[in-house]
Amino acid sequence: xxxxxxxxxxxxSLWLNKNPMAEIGGEIVFGGIDxxxxxxxxxxxxxxxxxxxxxxxxDVLLANRSTGxxxxxxxxxxxxxxxxxxxxxxxxxQINHAIGAQGYVSFECKSIIHNYGEKIWDALxxxxxxxxxxxxxxxxxxxxxxxxxxxxxxxxxxxxxxxSTSTESLFCTFCDMIVFWIQVQLKQSNxxxxxxxxxxELCEKLPNPEGQVFIDCNNIAAMPHITFTIGNRSFPxxxxxxxxxxxxxxxxxxxxxxxxxxxxxxxxxxxxxGDIFLGKYHTVFDFGNQRIGFTEAA
Numbered sequence: 001x002x003x004x005x006x007x008x009x010x011x012x013s014l015w016l017n018k019n020p021m022a023e024i025g026g027e028i029v030f031g032g033i034d035x036x037x038x039x040x041x042x043x044x045x046x047x048x049x050x051x052x053x054x055x056x057x058x059d060v061l062l063a064n065r066s067t068g069x070x071x072x073x074x075x076x077x078x079x080x081x082x083x084x085x086x087x088x089x090x091x092x093x094q095i096n097h098a099i100g101a102q103g104y105v106s107f108e109c110k111s112i113i114h115n116y117g118e119k120i121w122d123a124l125x126x127x128x129x130x131x132x133x134x135x136x137x138x139x140x141x142x143x144x145x146x147x148x149x150x151x152x153x154x155x156x157x158x159x160x161x162x163x164s165t166s167t168e169s170l171f172c173t174f175c176d177m178i179v180f181w182i183q184v185q186l187k188q189s190n191x192x193x194x195x196x197x198x199x200x201e202l203c204e205k206l207p208n209p210e211g212q213v214f215i216d217c218n219n220i221a222a223m224p225h226i227t228f229t230i231g232n233r234s235f236p237x238x239x240x241x242x243x244x245x246x247x248x249x250x251x252x253x254x255x256x257x258x259x260x261x262x263x264x265x266x267x268x269x270x271x272x273x274g275d276i277f278l279g280k281y282h283t284v285f286d287f288g289n290q291r292i293g294f295t296e297a298a
Contacts, residue, residue: 002287007031010288014080015297018241018279038282042293045231053078053285055230055292057271060091062098063224067091068184070229074269078283078292082274085242086261089207090177093260094184096205097198099223099239101213101256109174109203112139117196120179130183134175141172174203207260215243217254228277235294241280 001007008031015037016026027034048056057076060067069091096103116137123133134140178199185195207213223239242257263270284293 001030009033011284011286013282013284014278015282016080016275016279033284037298039296039298042282042284042295043231043233044284044286044289044291044293047290047292048075050290053292058229058232060087060271061225061227061229061234062094064227065188066184067094068180068187069269074271075267076228076230076271076273078273078278078285080275080278082272083276084257084259084274085276086259086272086274088269088271089260089262090180092207092258093177093202093205094181095226095258096207096213096256097202099215099243099256100219101205101215102208103205103213104208105204106170106174106206108170109178109206110200112171112175112178113196113200113203116175117178117199120175120182121192121196124179124182124186130179133179134172137175139171139175207258209260213256213258215254215256217243217245217252220254228271228273230294235277235281237277237280242276244276 002010010031011033012028012030013033014026014028015034017024027037045055048054054075054077056073057070058073059071060069060074069088074088093103095101116139119137120133123136124130128136132142135142181199181202182195185198190198220239220243223243225236225238226242227234227236229235237257244255244257246253246255257276261270261272262268280297281294282297286293
């Protein structure tokens with residue numbers, strides 16, 4: 001359309017109507033922006049890597065508290081073809097715990113915290129490099145830390161990734177995750193017993209590999225806001241916006257809007273901001289200037 005001169009501006013914009021009773025489900029505008037569907041000014045951030053609409057995002061906050069992983073920066077793909085928001089398991093598990101979502105219990109995870117929790121704690125307090133801690137206690141091999149390439153295409157086009165892996169790599173993965181969770185809690189100055197108990201509870205809230213996480217509909221009002229930091233601006237989501245409520249006859253079934261997705265460095269950690277996010281924020285895909293803009297949808 002650009003090459004043939006059919007559009008005036010080299011942009012397209014997206015508005016998703018989250019009202020299930022509305023006649024119009026949303027709108028995509030090629031070559032312009034419909035001002036009826038947003039409030040305020042768009043915050044624009046540059047495309048960080050060509051190939052997908054990929055940007056850099058900052059910290060992800062859970063009730064105004066850092067989840068830790070993206071304080072330095074993470075990547076994110078803005079994708080209307082993904083229903084949920086997908087992100088690193090270590091962060092999604094913290095979210096699941098905070099919102100009371102049903103998760104699956106990992107006995108490997110709980111075994112590590114019960115058998116090695118004290119040793120991990122002592123190593124972190126003594127200043128041991130967290131990146132090699134799990135190798136030092138024998139749960140990871142040292143060559144595991146060599147960076148691997150990852151094809152992002154499998155992330156974008158397959159929301160139900162195969163999570164199968166060996167028992168040995170499971171122990172290594174969960175050990176790294178437990179080290180990370182303890183580090184996050186240490187920054188919040190929590191005490192040892194409280195931290196180890198919290199991490200043990202996180203081992204019961206891991207994201208369901210099938211993607212569907214049940215939530216008690218009666219607890220939605222008490223759930224925390226979850227906030228993404230993009231371009232030094234906060235983009236919060238309320239529980240009403242990140243919980244999917246499905247009416248089934250006279251009752252409702254509620255699902256959490258977050259799925260686990262682990263992309264290793266250098267291309268990860270990676271988020272996929274799908275329709276849960278895009279329903280809240282009107283989005284401009286600026287092809288001409290290689291950037292994406294967000295503001296509150298109306």
